[in-house]
Amino acid sequence: MPTITLSGVSKSYGGGEHAVRNLDLVVPDGAFMCLLGPSGCGKTTTLRMIAGLEQPTAGSIAVGDRVLDSVERGLYVPPEKRGMGLVFQNYALWPHLSVRENVEFGLRMRKVPAPERRSRAEAALRMVHVDAAMDRYPSQLSGGQQQRVALARMLAVNPAVLLLDEPLSNLDARLRLEMRAELKRIHEESGATIVFVTHDQLEALTMATDVAVLNDGELQQLAAPMDVYDRPANRFVAEFVGSPPMAIVETGPAPTGLAASLLRHVEPRAAGKAPAAVGIRPEALRLGPPPDAAWHEEALVEAVLPAGSSWTVRLRVLDAELYAVSYTPVLAASGDVLTCWTEQLHLFDADGVRISSWDRAEATA
Numbered sequence: 234m235p236t237i238t239l240s241g242v243s244k245s246y247g248g249g250e251h252a253v254r255n256l257d258l259v260v261p262d263g264a265f266m267c268l269l270g271p272s273g274c275g276k277t278t279t280l281r282m283i284a285g286l287e288q289p290t291a292g293s294i295a296v297g298d299r300v301l302d303s304v305e306r307g308l309y310v311p312p313e314k315r316g317m318g319l320v321f322q323n324y325a326l327w328p329h330l331s332v333r334e335n336v337e338f339g340l341r342m343r344k345v346p347a348p349e350r351r352s353r354a355e356a357a358l359r360m361v362h363v364d365a366a367m368d369r370y371p372s373q374l375s376g377g378q379q380q381r382v383a384l385a386r387m388l389a390v391n392p393a394v395l396l397l398d399e400p401l402s403n404l405d406a407r408l409r410l411e412m413r414a415e416l417k418r419i420h421e422e423s424g425a426t427i428v429f430v431t432h433d434q435l436e437a438l439t440m441a442t443d444v445a446v447l448n449d450g451e452l453q454q455l456a457a458p459m460d461v462y463d464r465p466a467n468r469f470v471a472e473f474v475g476s477p478p479m480a481i482v483e484t485g486p487a488p489t490g491l492a493a494s495l496l497r498h499v500e501p502r503a504a505g506k507a508p509a510a511v512g513i514r515p516e517a518l519r520l521g522p523p524p525d526a527a528w529h530e531e532a533l534v535e536a537v538l539p540a541g542s543s544w545t546v547r548l549r550v551l552d553a554e555l556y557a558v559s560y561t562p563v564l565a566a567s568g569d570v571l572t573c574w575t576e577q578l579h580l581f582d583a584d585g586v587r588i589s590s591w592d593r594a595e596a597t598a
């Protein structure tokens with residue numbers, strides 16, 4: 234099984250603007266890597282370069298020992314010789330072919346004999362749970378079923394590398410959830426190396442073994458999903474991953490209000506430079522009596538927003554507005570004064586880089 238290695242990969246489309254800039258990325262053998270980032274950050278360009286649909290303007294791409302692109306050596310392997318399976322957002326199926334024939338199509342192109350074609354197509358359709366609709370035509374399937382057929386078509390070929398570009402974006406919320414679980418299972422069963430592009434952080438956190446967060450063509454962080462969430466490398470990652478987003482309190486040269494309160498708490502524990510900003514995740518902000526040594530303040534309840542399984546509370550804390558998310562019922566009402574506390578503060582320096590040694594959650598982990 235292959236490891237995909239991107240070394241110093243850049244892509245510019247002319248005009249000097251870089252879609253991807255100096256990207257070093259290793260997708261380990263058997264990984265399920267999500268490329269995550271906002272629109273225009275270079276995710277699709279990165280995937281298309283791995284697929285061979287775009288050529289880098291600098292750097293090299295290799296799968297295992299096999300170099301597929303090297304700008305320096307003038308080397309480029311076309312997509313059909315890369316042995317990768319691709320599923321893009323628009324998963325065109327042949328409308329005049331049945332589901333089974335659609336899945337067999339790729340195998341036919343590879344000159345796989347008919348009986349083997351048939352059994353491999355059926356196995357792939359079973360894997361995505363659309364084997365019951367094998368003799369129907371694409372127009373007779375739901376969007377989610379069509380999506381799965383597109384996946385089965387790729388799985389039947391059994392590529393060691395699967396490249397998926399927002400393949401769930403056309404599905405409704407329920408199907409998307411179902412397909413996330415399905416893809417995760419398929420990954421575990423097939424052992425393939427998967428690279429998956431998404432702008433949906435929940436998709437990345439729930440499915441991936443590794444997450445690469447990109448912004449403006451540059452890699453911001455490469456880590457396991459929970460590390461991206463618990464230990465974001467910088468302010469961009471901190472604010473992009475998590476919903477509602479992390480509150481960031483700038484400390485400034487003469488901190489007052491909430492900033493001063495947070496600094497009074499973290500400074501005795503600090504070693505080195507003062508944080509330029511302190512981050513609080515809404516779900517780490519608790520209400521009620523604080524444990525010893527937790528940061529805490531009085532909070533005026535401005536609004537309680539129940540959402541079935543969670544409660545979002547808007548609080549006024551000193552001079553700032555903070556949101557808390559609770560997964561147990563919040564019985565308070567607007568105008569109540571409670572104590573809010575947290576043991577998880579994220580500290581950032583003036584460049585926005587996280588100062589991990591100051592994280593109380595880590596210190597006590």
Ligand SMILES: Nc1ncnc2c1ncn2[C@@H]1O[C@H](COP(=O)(O)OP(=O)(O)OP(=O)(O)O)[C@@H](O)[C@H]1O
Pocket residue numbers: 246251252253270271272273274275276277278279432
């Ligand atoms: N063929 C092209 N010609 C010129 N510029 C391009 C081309 N393809 C992409 N770009 C530019 O490169 C940058 C990265 O685009 P890319 O499609 O990789 O981003 P993305 O993160 O996948 O975005 P989205 O989530 O919106 O698909 C963008 O600024 C985009 O406008």
